[in-house]
Amino acid sequence: MKTRHHIRSHPNIRQSGYRKALLASITVALFSMPGAALAAGTLAGTDIQNVASATFDTAGGPVTIQSNTVTIKVDELLDVTVSSIDPGDIITSPGQTANVQSFRVSNTGNGNEAFRLTANVANGGDDFDPTLQQIILDTNNNGVFDAGVDVIYTAGANDPVIAPDQNITVFVITSTPAGVVDTNRANVSLAAAAVTGTGAPGTSFANAGQGGGNAVVGSTGAQSSGNGFLAVQATSVTLNKTATILDPFGGARPVPGSVVTYTLIATVSGSGVLNNLVITDPIPAGSQYQAASMTLEAIALTDTADADAGNFNGTRISVAAGNVPAGQTRTVTFKVLIP
Incomplete structure (x- = not known):
């Protein structure tokens, strides 16, 4: 048992x-x-x-x-990264307005989060400070600034809400001071900070996370900034005018019947391109313009306003020399008669 x-x-x-x-x-x-x-x-x-x-x-x-x-x-992890997505420096010139720089703001956290944006145009270590005009949100998500379509950002009013592992493109619009010189560079930055809160990694905000949990600051401190650069390409032009005389006797004396050939040489210096160069010269008093005597780079021009670059309006010659890269010249000639 x-x-x-x-x-x-x-x-x-x-x-x-x-x-x-x-x-x-x-x-x-x-x-x-x-x-x-x-x-x-x-x-x-x-x-x-x-x-x-x-x-x-x-x-x-x-x-x-x-x-x-x-x-x-x-819990919600608060993390963000910001980076410039321009392929290089954005080219600007003295006095230029509406410089467009592009940045990507990425939500590297795990919850839908709103981010406060701030642009800084006064970073140290560069050559000049541009003027901030606007921060623009790429609302049609095409990566290209579309004036009148993309929306102007106003802090606290339309802070962008970004889903986890998603990003948005943000444009920073600036203008360049008139006093800058060739090769000057400016450092422009865009910062993004989680609206829920920022701080040292591990900082927790009770019940502030998506879905009712806590929000915890990640390794980025829930804030990040990216830098892009403006580079000045400043061009300048000098215009030199000379005259040669052929008198009726084969000499070079300015007597009645002499023909004066004026040569105008425009020299472009600096860097970049000088746009829409137009060279004009009034016909001197006491002389008569010689029809069809204009040339540009030794190519004959017509006097009428037509498809070519030359124009004589009865009192002056005008030659549209176009866009001229730095380091190049454009030469215009025309003739007058001393009656």
């Missing part, structure tokens, strides 16, 4: 052992379940749930029991 009693009570002993094992396994499961170490890509507010189970034998057969459900709500 002792033996039978010992045998009958053995399942109870085993049940007690299983219960201890069950508690241990539940404890282990709660602290080691997959997903407890959250990845930044898991959407904020996501509920991670886990139920453990244990199976043990009884006299009536195997029994399975379940633990309570453990729910962990994923």
